[in-house]
Amino acid sequence: MYSTNAxxxxxxxxxxxxxxWQKLKAKGWTEHAIAGLLGNTHxxxxxxxxxxxxxxxxxxxxxxxxVQWTPASGLHDWASGQGxxxxxxxxxxxxxxEDVLNGWIATxxxxxxxxxFKTSTQTPEWLAQAFLLNFERPANQNQPARSTHARYWYNQLKGVGGATVTGNIEALIKWFEDRRGKVRYSMSYLRTGPNYYDCSSxxxxxxxxxxxxxxxSALGTTETLYSLEGTLLIPISSNELQLGDIFVAGPKGGSSGGAGHTGVYYGNNQIIHCNYADNGISVSGIAGRTGSPLHWYRLRGARQTGNTGTEGTIDQETFDIRAVNNGSDIIESKHLIDLFGRRQREVRVEAENPEDLKRIAERLLNEQLEKVYQFNMSVADLSLLDENVEEIKLFNTYNISNELLPMYLRLQVAERSFSISNPNIKNITLGQRANSSTDYQVDLIRRSDK
Known part of the structure; x- marks a missing residue:
């Protein structure tokens, strides 16, 4: 490293x-964001x-x-106070x-x-301008050269690791296999092991x-896993699954406790997970055992040994959709906006080019929720279910079909109740009704291709 007044x-x-580049990657920055910063520090x-x-x-x-902190005394005073x-x-x-001097002001x-900004996968050019206007704020704000430099450093350093933590999928899977059938399920203080775990621990x-x-490091929750999206966890679609991919289910911001579930993809449409139903670690099919809404993730920096015996690092390349979307990086659905209000979240998918990316994005939009359903019914009337009535379990999801309505739905068992006076009377609640048009939690996926 060079540090001199020249x-x-x-x-x-x-x-x-x-x-x-290496040090910020270790802190969880995306390569795009680091390039945007380097376009400015250049x-x-x-x-x-x-x-x-x-x-x-x-x-x-x-x-x-x-970044030419001005006045310089601000940085010097802070550093001195930290020793x-x-x-x-x-x-x-x-x-x-940490933006210790509160320099970032969104425009x-x-x-x-x-x-x-730090976790964004926008283009290096866009992020260079974002850092210029939101952090540097020079008198002359028309500086396209910073975007040019950002692209240069991105092309030079893309894929460079070094300080980035990498992990081994086989070792991750082995941890589960070594404890399969040997530990029990608990969400209490015992969840940290060695004899009891819950899904997230x-x-x-x-x-x-x-x-x-x-x-x-701390044994977090499903909400902690959601917070790692874009850093350790790279969003993928269900048709991309590989051994060692992570699933997290439940509404973001409301998945704690029994409302969420997590585990690891085990291959052949199976998952290995610690769960209440089997009172420990087990291997099961995906259908009906994950919960919803369901999110799949690839671990950044994952190493897997291939057939040749050599190791490779799993990473994801991205590109911008704006080239085929009238300059916009967001695809909107009027139907969803009318139903739920305007909501945005970043989804990363695998595509070969911008046109393919747009097609995938539009397909994902079309598969989103069309309506919100909630059913209250007695177990005696559950002829609609495609499952054995005796095996219905809280928080599991089941296929609901009825040709008269007509509908084909996938709903989660949200509640179960029993009559104290008559134990034969059993009722369940399927699905969850929306709270409002912009604040909703649902456990329904309606698939138009069914």
Whole structure:
């Protein structure tokens, strides 16, 4: 690393840029976001943490460092208070990553939070401009060259790891297999092992065993897994499944406790998971055992041994849909907006080109919820179910079909009740009614291709 009060040569810039790339990848930044930052540090400092604005060393009223914090005294005072050297690259990357000086202010053209910026898969060019306007805010804001530099560094460093944690799928699966039939299910304080686990503590324990999470890290919940989307967990579609992919089910923001479930894809349309139904770790089919809504993820940095005996790292390449979508990176569905209001979330899928990506996105939209159903019925009337009535379990999902309505639905058992005076009277609630047009949790997937 080079840190000096001078503009760096091309060779020196390449060394510093690579170090910044590796260190921020280890912090969970996407390659696109790092490239967007590098497009700016290329202009601001030549990726040099030791440079002063105008090379005027010690002038605390002007800019300093990688992003030219102004006044320089702000960075120096913060670093001093933390017992850190303001010259160090790690100090400055921490200051950027945590935005310790509250420099990020979203603008109307780039209306995203800094957290969203760090995990974004927008183009490096777009993210370079977002960082320029939301963080740097120079007097001259018309600087397309920063986007050009962002693309250059993205092309130079794409796929470079180094500081990025990688893990082993076989070790993750082995953790489950070694405990299959030997541990029991519990959501109490016993869930941290070694004799009891719940679904999420088992997945986190396996992630640690596989090297995807550091030893001693917390055994989180399904909500913790959702928070790793875009960093450790890369969204994929159900037709892309490979051994070791992770599923998380339940409404985002409301999947804790019994409302969510998680496990690992085991191949041949099977999952291995710690679950209440089997009171421990078991292998079962996917159908009816995951919960909904269901999300699949590929582990970033996963290593798998192929038939040749060599190891390869699983990664995902992305490209922009705007080329075939009138310049917009969002595909909207009028039907869904009318039904639920305007909602946005980022979905990553595998496609060969922008046209293919648009077709997949439109298909996913068409498969979204058409209506919200909730049924209350007695177990005696469950002839609609395609399952054995005696095996109906809370939070499991079942196919509901009725030619008279007509409908073909997949609903989750949300509630079960029994009559104290007459134990033969059993009732269940299937599905979940929406709370409002913009705040809803549903356990229904209506598939138009059924």
């Amino acid at each position: 503009w760096l040569t091309a060779t020196q810039q390449a060394i510093n840029a690579k170090a910044i 202009v601001e400092s030549s990726h040099n943490p030791g440079i002063w604005e105008g090379l005027n060393s010690g002038n605390m009223s002007r800019g300093y460092g990688l 850190l050297s303001p010259v160090g690259i790690d100090t400055q990357l921490r200051a950027i990553d 109307s053209n780039y209306n995203i939070t800094f957290s969203q 088992a997945v986190f324990s396996a992630l640690i065993a596989g090297g995807f999470r550091p030893p001693g």
